Amino acid sequence: MPNPTAAMLVIGDEILSGRTRDANLHHLAQQFTAAGIDLKEARIVSDDHDAIVSALDALRAAHDVVVTSGGIGPTHDDITADAVAAAFGVHIGVREDARALMAAFYAETGREMNEARLRMARIPDDAELIENEVSAAPGFRIGNVYVMAGVPSVFNAMLARVLPTLNAGTPLISRSVRIDRAEGDIAGPLRELAREYNDLAFGSYPFRDGDSFGANVVVRGTDAGRIDAAADRLAALFG
């Protein structure tokens, strides 16, 4: 059975204006790869209702799992939950289970439950909460879409909750071979090797180290023995 496929939707003006460098995509990519879930595509859109709805509709139709990050805080620019409800055509309002989770946390930590915080308890009907121990305000799952926070510590906490509930595939494993020769000098034999081991994927990632060029060649697949054999051949060819 092929691995499940996934997509990520990062929501936030701050990434596209260059103010913040996204960290969640990289973390999700590593976690999904280890779990055998193939992250096929990512999109980054601004805090714009129509842009979120349209990206979400495209991604959820095309993939088994969609993860969003960002836009579920208490401020006026946090519009993700409403956009997700609109994409699914369901009602959204303050949900008692979400409110109770937050109220308990705020009572413990001396914060007040005000109108702004209450916005974070707005959850689409029939969605399932994704709890987080960092700041209590939950994310949620609706259909195949997992709506999570943008703050990396909270995103990571939510992902740790979600990951064990997903259908895992066969983990992709990889070996990387550093070759201190320019990509243009290895491309021919590398192509031949990739043809011979056509059950594996060969990626070549060039780098520059001072004045010299090199490439990390990464062999990916699901069969450790085949990967080792290919990596050994690589090392022998270009070592």
Add this chain to the structure above:
Amino acid sequence: MPNPTAAMLVIGDEILSGRTRDANLHHLAQQFTAAGIDLKEARIVSDDHDAIVSALDALRAAHDVVVTSGGIGPTHDDITADAVAAAFGVHIGVREDARALMAAFYAETGREMNEARLRMARIPDDAELIENEVSAAPGFRIGNVYVMAGVPSVFNAMLARVLPTLNAGTPLISRSVRIDRAEGDIAGPLRELAREYNDLAFGSYPFRDGDSFGANVVVRGTDAGRIDAAADRLAALFG
């Protein structure tokens, strides 16, 4: 006149597998923001012909400028140039101007022009070359699409060439105010302030610092006087 809009397409399995953390999007976002070009959307796809063509067609129809990064090297997994030619429905082959640029550089640096390197001289008909002084193999512009390398030093060199040729807009300027109170405590008054200054954009970016929560509130717009006034009001409200 509104600012030109832009989108970025990042091409590469290595980003989606979590092996590499993309750096080009962040750099492009900062450079475009400074130039008054509004980066509205980014997509990351794997080294897959159909995925590249379909993302490219969506983005080039929706935005004034599209920048791609990745997939134009000499190895078998570099398929961007062919996908771009397919998207535009034009022929692609080795172009003499590209070959000459590379041959001169290789002669100087003692590399050989082999079959693999010659692949990097494959440029769609009618495309205009984007030269790069780092490694000579050019990117290219076709229509409103700028096809550039994935290696950050080369991407940056190509962007430096391209930027002065683009229609600049009114640079977006911003001021950031650090507020050491939880977002939920400032969201109400912040919303009022954002309504009053409705010619500006207010973004709130929460952070966690040890055990306490805070937010950086960023005020963005094109009128420095208005931005200063709003930032001063913010500091007075929550200082």
